[in-house]
Amino acid sequence: MQLATVLFLAASFVKFASGADWCYQSQVACNHTCTGPDTWGVVSQQCNGGAQSPINIVTRKLLLDERLSPIQLTGYQEVFNGHLINNGHSVQLDLPSSLKISGGNLATKYKAVQLHLHWGRDGGSGSEHLIDGEQFPMEMHIVHIKEEHNSLSQAVKDRAGVAVLGFFFQESGSSNKKFDSIINALNFTTQPTNSTTVSGISLNMFIPPSDNMTKYFRYDGSLTTPNCDEAVVWSVFENTIPLSRKQLAAFSQLEFSDGKQMVGTFRPVQPLNGRQVFYSSGHVAPVSAVLLFLAALVSGTLHTTTLM
Numbered sequence: 001m002q003l004a005t006v007l008f009l010a011a012s013f014v015k016f017a018s019g020a021d022w023c024y025q026s027q028v029a030c031n032h033t034c035t036g037p038d039t040w041g042v043v044s045q046q047c048n049g050g051a052q053s054p055i056n057i058v059t060r061k062l063l064l065d066e067r068l069s070p071i072q073l074t075g076y077q078e079v080f081n082g083h084l085i086n087n088g089h090s091v092q093l094d095l096p097s098s099l100k101i102s103g104g105n106l107a108t109k110y111k112a113v114q115l116h117l118h119w120g121r122d123g124g125s126g127s128e129h130l131i132d133g134e135q136f137p138m139e140m141h142i143v144h145i146k147e148e149h150n151s152l153s154q155a156v157k158d159r160a161g162v163a164v165l166g167f168f169f170q171e172s173g174s175s176n177k178k179f180d181s182i183i184n185a186l187n188f189t190t191q192p193t194n195s196t197t198v199s200g201i202s203l204n205m206f207i208p209p210s211d212n213m214t215k216y217f218r219y220d221g222s223l224t225t226p227n228c229d230e231a232v233v234w235s236v237f238e239n240t241i242p243l244s245r246k247q248l249a250a251f252s253q254l255e256f257s258d259g260k261q262m263v264g265t266f267r268p269v270q271p272l273n274g275r276q277v278f279y280s281s282g283h284v285a286p287v288s289a290v291l292l293f294l295a296a297l298v299s300g301t302l303h304t305t306t307l308m
């Protein structure tokens, strides 16, 4: 090998190893120099780990975990003005740390840090998690860290340092007014580093109506972008958020740093490697209620019979 080649390879390695540069599969197609999901392991070795996210959630392999009670939200009704930024890979809304979650068999209280989204092209498939192989048009991640940690970078060093709530979107015939403020704000965050303030919002506006945080899937996984730290307790909710096709497509007006449309901002699903996915007790509540009712009826009948 010639010295020049060695130097070139060394330089390439340093470039890769230095990290920051990674991209989604949608960007690889027209730029062979960016590091797509197949080679994120070069950016951070943790991306090759055995407990990565997202995953395909196969419903017939789920196990019920009775400890997965409804997740308690604190401050989600609080109205705040949020900083919305195009971070080059997604659009992110910073959240006040007074917003918290607990319950649902989480080890402790977790405080909110930010939320961001993953989407497809012009309202097409774009969620990260799949349910029985089905991909939804968009997925929202509300990122929380344990109260005791000061930052996300500190929390990712703890196996359960981060708790993410994942919500799927579904296309609906009518628009969802509660998302108007965020979607209008996208006009001002077209290019990476552009940011704006979204006024008068609360997290309650964004989560699915009438869910009560009861029905979700739980597993241990990772951040879905480099450095892919395996520090996340995932709660992926079953109820979806309705948005019109036009609202979903609005996210495709954003741009990556290369000026191309910011679309296909999802990581492909990762192997389970023996991990078990659980579902919450909220799923069976109606069934239990019916069974209890039937049991009461039967015992009542028996009792009556005995009396007679």
Ligand SMILES: *[C@@H]1O[C@H](CO)[C@@H](O)[C@H](O)[C@H]1NC(C)=O
Binding pocket: 021, 022, 023, 030, 031, 032, 033, 034, 258
């Ligand atoms: C390709 O991606 C690299 C790294 O993200 C970027 O620096 C470069 O400008 C891109 N080139 C084109 C032609 O988009």
Ligand SMILES: *[C@@H]1O[C@H](CO)[C@@H](O)[C@H](O)[C@H]1NC(C)=O
Binding pocket: 184, 185, 187
């Ligand atoms: C944002 O842009 C869309 C068209 O792309 C337009 O319909 C809408 O009124 C704009 N919103 C604001 C707040 O400028």
Ligand SMILES: *[C@@H]1O[C@H](CO)[C@@H](O)[C@H](O)[C@H]1NC(C)=O
Binding pocket: 188, 189, 191, 192, 193, 194, 195
């Ligand atoms: C967005 O960022 C670009 C590039 O930094 C800049 O030229 C543009 O003025 C910004 N737009 C807004 C609305 O801030």
Ligand SMILES: *[C@@H]1O[C@H](CO)[C@@H](O)[C@H](O)[C@H]1NC(C)=O
Binding pocket: 210, 211, 212
């Ligand atoms: C959610 O909780 C509220 C108040 O506890 C209750 O009135 C409502 O029926 C619940 N909704 C569902 C879908 O369980």
Ligand SMILES: [Zn+2]
Binding pocket: 116, 117, 118, 141, 224
């Ligand atoms: Zn995410």
